[in-house]
Amino acid sequence: MELFLFVVFSLITLVSAAAVVWHPHPVKSALFLIVTFFAMGGLYLLMQAEFIALMQVLVYAGAVMVLFLFVIMLLNLKPRGEDRSAFRKRLRWAAPLILVFLGAALTAVTSPLAQLGPSAGQGVGWVESQGGNVRAVGRALFTHAFLPFEVTSVVLLVAVVGVIVLAKKERR
Amino acid sequence: MVSLNAYLMLGAVLFSIGAVGVLAHRNALIIYMCIELMLNAVNLTIVAFSRFLNSLDGHVYVFMIMTVAAAEAAVGLAILIALFRNKPTVDVDEINLSKG
Numbered sequence: 001m002e003l004f005l006f007v008v009f010s011l012i013t014l015v016s017a018a019a020v021v022w023h024p025h026p027v028k029s030a031l032f033l034i035v036t037f038f039a040m041g042g043l044y045l046l047m048q049a050e051f052i053a054l055m056q057v058l059v060y061a062g063a064v065m066v067l068f069l070f071v072i073m074l075l076n077l078k079p080r081g082e083d084r085s086a087f088r089k090r091l092r093w094a095a096p097l098i099l100v101f102l103g104a105a106l107t108a109v110t111s112p113l114a115q116l117g118p119s120a121g122q123g124v125g126w127v128e129s130q131g132g133n134v135r136a137v138g139r140a141l142f143t144h145a146f147l148p149f150e151v152t153s154v155v156l157l158v159a160v161v162g163v164i165v166l167a168k169k170e171r172r
Numbered sequence: 173m174v175s176l177n178a179y180l181m182l183g184a185v186l187f188s189i190g191a192v193g194v195l196a197h198r199n200a201l202i203i204y205m206c207i208e209l210m211l212n213a214v215n216l217t218i219v220a221f222s223r224f225l226n227s228l229d230g231h232v233y234v235f236m237i238m239t240v241a242a243a244e245a246a247v248g249l250a251i252l253i254a255l256f257r258n259k260p261t262v263d264v265d266e267i268n269l270s271k272g
Contacts, residue, residue, distance in 0.1 A: 006174045010182045017186055017209055021193035026201050033205050040212055043182075046174070047223040052215075052234050059238050064208065064245050071249045072201055075256055087196055094195035098188045105184035110177055137231045145232040152239040159243035166250035 006046055012039035024084060026072050030065060037061040051137045179220035187213035200262045204248055211241045 016035040023029045037060040044053035141149045190213060193206030215234045222230025255267060 003174055006178065010178075013182070014185060014189070017189045020202075020205060020209060021189055021196070026199060029202055029205060033209065036209065037212065040216060043179075043216065044219055047179070047219055049219050049223065049231060049234075052219055052231055055235065055238055056215075059242055060208070060212070064242055067245060067249060068201065068205065071253065074253070075201075075262060077199070077201070077262060083198070086198070090198075091192070091196040094192050097195070098192045101191065102184060102188040105188070106181060109180040109184055115176070133228075133231075136228050137235075140228050140232055141235070145229070148232060148236050152236055155239055155243050159246050163246050163250040166247070166254045 002046060005042070009039045009042040009046065012036075013043065024087075026077050027069065030068050030072060033068075034061050034065045037065070048133060050133045054134075176220055176224045179223075180217060183213045183217035183220065186210075186216065198263050198265055200252055200264050200267070201249075203264065204245065204252075208241060208245065211237060 013036055016032045016039065019032040020029045020036065023032060037056060041053045041056040041061070044050075044056055187210050190206045190209035193209065194203050197203050197206065215237055218230045218234050218237075222228065222234075252262060256262065259267065261267065
């Protein structure tokens with residue numbers, strides 16, 4: 001069952017990710033990206049990362065993609081016909097470069113160094129003993145990972161101030 | 173149980189798709205979307221390692237990456253709108269004001 005769900009979710013992820021790159025229309029690219037993020041949320045659930053799965057759906061498929069769609073529609077972009085052949089030309093030289101990278105990455109990933117049994121680290125059932133994933137992540141965020149947690153709030157504050165300064169109309 | 177390798181391979185392929193998009197597109201918005209795709213591939217890899225090491229430190233990392241990615245998207249799109257006000261294009265080849 002787990003294998004079946006993994007295959008389904010990863011196929012949806014890969015196909016819609018390819019559609020994001022391939023589709024000529026930016027709005028449809030963004031919609032395919034939402035599908036990708038939802039399927040990745042399913043993959044996180046398979047890995048028993050419930051907190052990350054929720055964050056994925058809320059933050060990525062929700063907030064970030066609404067922002068993207070909003071900007072695309074605000075700028076009113078239309079696909080241009082002559083872009084397509086230039087895109088294919090760039091794809092032809094980009095693909096071999098990335099295939100080299102992909103080959104290297106897959107070699108590294110399938111090497112014996114990347115073999116981990118389920119009994120590594122804290123041991124099976126450790127998360128369950130902490131009262132579930134969300135509670136365990138929450139405890140980690142407010143105890144030994146407290147500094148990174150606070151730094152993220154500063155990052156968000158800087159982003160808010162920066163966006164307001166950038167998007168504000170200049171008065172002269 | 174699905175092995176760690178399967179998740180890592182999926183992450184690598186997803187990252188490559190995003191990288192191809194960044195190299196092949198000239199529309200700044202689609203380039204941003206492909207960068208998000210690459211960040212997500214990295215998140216998937218980190219969560220997979222976290223799962224197979226039975227540790228939650230990776231989840232905290234992914235939480236930070238998600239926040240930074242959201243901030244990056246907001247700031248990047250604001251820059252794009254500010255640029256669009258001066259020059260109505262999102263083609264990165266035509267936005268070359270600071271080119272030497």
